[in-house]
Amino acid sequence: xxxxxxxxxxxxxxxxxxxxxxxxxxxxxxxxxxxxxxxxxxxxxxxxxxxxxxxxxxxxxxxxxxxxxxxxxxxxxxxxxxxxxxxxxxxxxxxxxxxxxxxxxxxxxxxxxxxxxxxxxxxxxxxxxxxxxxxxxxxxxxxxxxxxxxxxxxxxxxxxxxxxxxxxxxxxxxxxxxxxxxxxxxxxxxxxxxxxxxxxxxxxxxxxxxxxxxxxxxxxxxxxxxxxxxxxxxxxxxxxxxxxxxxxxxxxxxxxxxxxxxxxxxxxxxxxxxxxxxxxxxxxxxxxxxxxxxxxxxxxxxxxxxxxxxxxxxxxxxxxxxxxxxxxxxxxxxxxxxxxxxxxxxxxxxxxxxxxxxxxxxxxxxxxxxxxxxxxxxxxxxxxxxxxx
Amino acid sequence: xxxxxxxxxxxxxxxxxxxxxxxxxxxxxxxxxxxxxxxxxxxxxxxxxxxxxxxxxxxxxxxxxxxxxxxxxxxxxxxxxxxxxxxxxxxxxxxxxxxxxxxxxxxxxxxxxxxxxxxxxxxxxxxxxxxxxxxxxxxxxxxxxxxxxxxxxxxxxxxxxxxxxxxxxxxxxxxxxxxxxxxxxxxxxxxxxxxxxxxxxxxxxxxxxxxxxxxxxxxxxxxxxxxxxxxxxxxxxxxxxxxxxxxxxxxxxxxxxxxxxxxxxxxxxxxxxxxxxxxxxxxxxxxxxxxxxxxxxxxxxxxxx
Numbered sequence: 001x002x003x004x005x006x007x008x009x010x011x012x013x014x015x016x017x018x019x020x021x022x023x024x025x026x027x028x029x030x031x032x033x034x035x036x037x038x039x040x041x042x043x044x045x046x047x048x049x050x051x052x053x054x055x056x057x058x059x060x061x062x063x064x065x066x067x068x069x070x071x072x073x074x075x076x077x078x079x080x081x082x083x084x085x086x087x088x089x090x091x092x093x094x095x096x097x098x099x100x101x102x103x104x105x106x107x108x109x110x111x112x113x114x115x116x117x118x119x120x121x122x123x124x125x126x127x128x129x130x131x132x133x134x135x136x137x138x139x140x141x142x143x144x145x146x147x148x149x150x151x152x153x154x155x156x157x158x159x160x161x162x163x164x165x166x167x168x169x170x171x172x173x174x175x176x177x178x179x180x181x182x183x184x185x186x187x188x189x190x191x192x193x194x195x196x197x198x199x200x201x202x203x204x205x206x207x208x209x210x211x212x213x214x215x216x217x218x219x220x221x222x223x224x225x226x227x228x229x230x231x232x233x234x235x236x237x238x239x240x241x242x243x244x245x246x247x248x249x250x251x252x253x254x255x256x257x258x259x260x261x262x263x264x265x266x267x268x269x270x271x272x273x274x275x276x277x278x279x280x281x282x283x284x285x286x287x288x289x290x291x292x293x294x295x296x297x298x299x300x301x302x303x304x305x306x307x308x309x310x311x312x313x314x315x316x317x318x319x320x321x322x323x324x325x326x327x328x329x330x331x332x333x334x335x336x337x338x339x340x341x342x343x344x345x346x347x348x349x350x351x352x353x354x355x356x357x358x359x360x361x362x363x364x365x366x367x368x369x370x371x372x373x374x375x376x377x378x379x380x381x382x383x384x385x386x387x388x389x
Numbered sequence: 390x391x392x393x394x395x396x397x398x399x400x401x402x403x404x405x406x407x408x409x410x411x412x413x414x415x416x417x418x419x420x421x422x423x424x425x426x427x428x429x430x431x432x433x434x435x436x437x438x439x440x441x442x443x444x445x446x447x448x449x450x451x452x453x454x455x456x457x458x459x460x461x462x463x464x465x466x467x468x469x470x471x472x473x474x475x476x477x478x479x480x481x482x483x484x485x486x487x488x489x490x491x492x493x494x495x496x497x498x499x500x501x502x503x504x505x506x507x508x509x510x511x512x513x514x515x516x517x518x519x520x521x522x523x524x525x526x527x528x529x530x531x532x533x534x535x536x537x538x539x540x541x542x543x544x545x546x547x548x549x550x551x552x553x554x555x556x557x558x559x560x561x562x563x564x565x566x567x568x569x570x571x572x573x574x575x576x577x578x579x580x581x582x583x584x585x586x587x588x589x590x591x592x593x594x595x596x597x598x599x600x601x602x603x604x605x606x607x608x609x610x611x612x613x614x615x616x617x618x619x620x621x622x623x624x625x626x627x628x629x630x631x632x633x634x635x636x637x638x639x640x641x642x643x644x645x646x647x648x649x650x651x652x653x654x655x656x657x658x659x660x661x662x663x664x665x666x667x668x669x670x671x672x673x674x675x676x677x678x679x680x681x682x683x684x685x686x687x688x689x690x691x692x693x694x
Contacts, residue, residue: 030489034497037482037568044565045507048515055514062521179405190406191680193413198687199672200417201626203644204665207651208416211423211658219419222436245434270413274687319506327510330628334648348510352633355514363514371511378506 052371055364062358069361076365080151120384150342151366154350161261161332161346162325168265169321170314173272180273181280194277197270206334209263213249213335221246250336253343260332260344267331268324272317279313280306312385319381326374417669424448424663431658447663457664459639460646464668467556467631467642468624471563475620476575476613479568483575484605488584498576505569512562513633520558520634522548558634559642563624570623571616574686578612579605615686618675622683625672643668 056076060069180190197205212220224230230246241252249259283306291301329348332338338345338353345353347370354363423431425443451457482501486494528547536543552558586608587600606613628644635641641649647664676683 026489027491030485030491030494033481033485033489034491037478037501037572040478040561040565041501041504041568044512044516044562045504047519048512051515051518052511055518060518175405176409179402179409182402182406184403184406186403186406186410188680190409191684192676193410195676195680195683196413196417196673199622199626199676200669201628201644203628203648204626204668205416207647207661207665208420211662212416212419214658216434217431217436217658219436219438225435266412266416274684277684278687323506323508327508327629329510330644348629351510351513352629355517355633360514360518367511367514371508374506374508 049371052364052367055361056368058361060360062360072361076362077369079362080148080365080369150345151350153342154345154347157257157344158326158328158347160257161264161328162322164261165264165268165328166318166321166325168261169269169272170317172265172269173317174276176269176273177276177280180277194270194273197267198274200267202267202330203334205263205267206331209259209266209331210250210335213259215243215248215251216245218246218249220249251340253340256336256340256344260335263331263335264325264328268321272321275317275320276310276313279310283309315381315385319378322377322381323374326370326377417666420662421666423658424666426659428657428659447657447659448667450660451663451667455650455660455664456638457643457646457667460641460643461667463556463635463640463646464625464643467559467563468621470556471560471567471624472617472621474560475564475567475571476617478564479572479575479616480606480609480613482568482572483579486572487576487579488587488605498572501572502569509562509566510629513629516558516562516630517553517633519549520552522551524548552634554635554637554640556640559624559627559631562630563620563627566627567620567623570686571620574616574619575609575612578609578615582608611682614679615682618679618683619686622672622675 055069057071057073058069059067059072059075061067176194180187180194184190200208212218215221221230224233224246233242233247237247241248241255247255249255287305287309288301291305296304327348328346329352332344332346333349336344338349347366351363351366351370354366422438422440424447425445426437426440427442427444427446430437430441485491486498491497524546525548529545532543532547533545535541552561582605586604626644627642628648631642631645632648635645636649643664647661647668650664651661
């Protein structure tokens with residue numbers, strides 16, 4: 001009886017052997033190629049999300065290292081949004097406020113589930129009503145104020161800059177895109193002029209406009225002086241915000257807000273225009289010809305053909321504008337350092353300052369709040385886009 | 390498109406374009422004019438528009454009396470390394486997504502693009518904490534165990550390296566923040582390259598990776614340039630993270646350097662404006678030469694949604 005021969009094993013080469021010989025399956029190779037990008041994203045985006053969530057419920061303060069990072073629960077958020085001593089029962093105002101918040105969340109939920117078009121009007125009116133209440137000084141809190149007035153001020157400034165600069169950048173950006181789409185011998189120069197504001201560092205934009213808005217030697221006040229507007233301003237404006245040489249743009253609150261808004265609009269409207277320009281170029285020219293044959297005027301063609309077909313581009317530009325506007329930091333910081341005083345401190349600046357003051361836990365809680373706000377906006381926009389497809 | 394047949398419309402539209410150009414260029418032009426004036430001229434009323442005696446002395450002073458050269462060097466190192474790494478990573482990923490049969494590749498692409506909506510501001514606190522150095526619990530336990538066994542003398546806790554005020558502290562987040570847009574740009578470029586070319590190369594005996602580097606990479610050079618420019622501009626312009634992580638004088642990038650300089654020493658606007666002009670020169674050169682590419686790359690995201 002001869003021993004049966006050892007069966008020759010056709011062993012598949014190991015992963016590393018196949019890697020060396022370039023003999024991987026497509027999927028394996030694909031995953032290998034994707035790995036560096038995905039790992040970087042994981043380290044820089046996934047890890048911070050967990051880390052910031054963890055830190056927001058811990059009380060780490062770098063100047064008090066002996067305390068370590070004790071667990072503090074939602075203390076930071078209570079300090080931000082409510083009072084430290086909250087009594088969560090229905091006899092107390094807080095109970096009713098909680099109910100109110102739940103109600104709003106429920107309406108939100110309905111809006112996200114149901115037909116969006118009708119609900120958007122409802123939602124935005126609710127949001128406007130709430131903003132209006134807040135604007136009138138009707139803040140929840142024991143003395144008509146939230147527990148952290150500095151947060152509340154930063155929130156208001158951020159929302160104001162967001163609203164005004166997003167609307168402003170579209171009002172300026174759409175005409176710019178239409179102009180840049182016109183055939184003209186100086187078209188390329190127009191494109192360079194569109195790209196310049198996009199490519200300026202935001203901090204540089206702030207510094208540049210701080211110089212343009214300088215109250216004595218700035219060119220804006222000089223132009224106002226030359227065309228005689230300065231005398232008009234002296235007559236109608238509060239004397240506290242205007243001097244001999246013109247408006248104190250950056251040293252008084254209201255002019256500073258206007259100056260910062262205009263700066264952000266200058267910087268961002270070119271981005272809006274570039275996105276809309278791409279949308280314009282993808283519109284089929286024959287649609288215009290057909291509309292012209294049907295006797296539509298240029299105005300009608302704009303409203304009936306251009307604008308509806310631009311909707312996807314408008315949505316994209318709107319999403320990115322809103323998401324960057326929540327993080328506004330560079331321009332107001334470079335222009336006034338959040339001043340005069342702390343009146344122009346945005347949420348971004350507050351997070352930066354808190355982090356700089358070594359209060360890691362509180363800064364993390366602020367970041368979580370900001371993250372939740374921008375996540376909500378993202379989800380809302382995405383559903384809006386996909387429901388329209 | 391607006392009707393351009395009548396002469397009146399043409400003139401009106403061209404006036405509009407001229408206004409657009411003035412609006413875009415004027416602040417930078419004003420900065421340039423300021424940089425040519427001496428400080429005495431800047432604090433004189435009425436202000437002059439064209440410099441009395443144009444001089445380049447401010448530009449010399451920027452380099453001689455101030456560490457601006459160092460800022461410039463830092464910015465160049467950081468931006469170039471992030472650009473190279475980011476384009477490399479996203480080219481590999483883009484090739485995999487465009488060409489290889491990976492289950493759920495479309496979902497992966499959408500996921501990567503979605504991360505561009507991630508607010509960079511949220512990175513500030515956790516990355517700052519990470520770059521100070523955080524404890525790695527598993528390694529600490531392991532090291533303590535080693536010490537108990539009598540192998541060497543170890544610190545009680547093992548932390549990640551402190552990266553504040555290093556180039557890595559900026560390069561790591563910049564690469565990640567630009568991966569979404571450059572991956573999207575490169576994926577769409579790779580999809581445009583005919584697949585036959587690649588299969589032909591593979592029949593000729595080169596491996597898949599060989600074909601990638603010999604056939605696909607040269608053909609996708611325009612896409613790589615586009616992605617590279619956008620990543621470069623993003624990294625060159627980033628302010629908040631650099632302002633938080635790298636504040637030591639010799640590690641500041643250009644935007645951080647100039648903004649902090651203006652705050653720490655009350656500086657002449659003539660010096661600041663020369664520094665600002667020098668800071669935007671690289672970007673302006675890129676724009677003038679590659680405007681069409683930049684626009685197409687920037688709007689790739691817009692068109693795809």
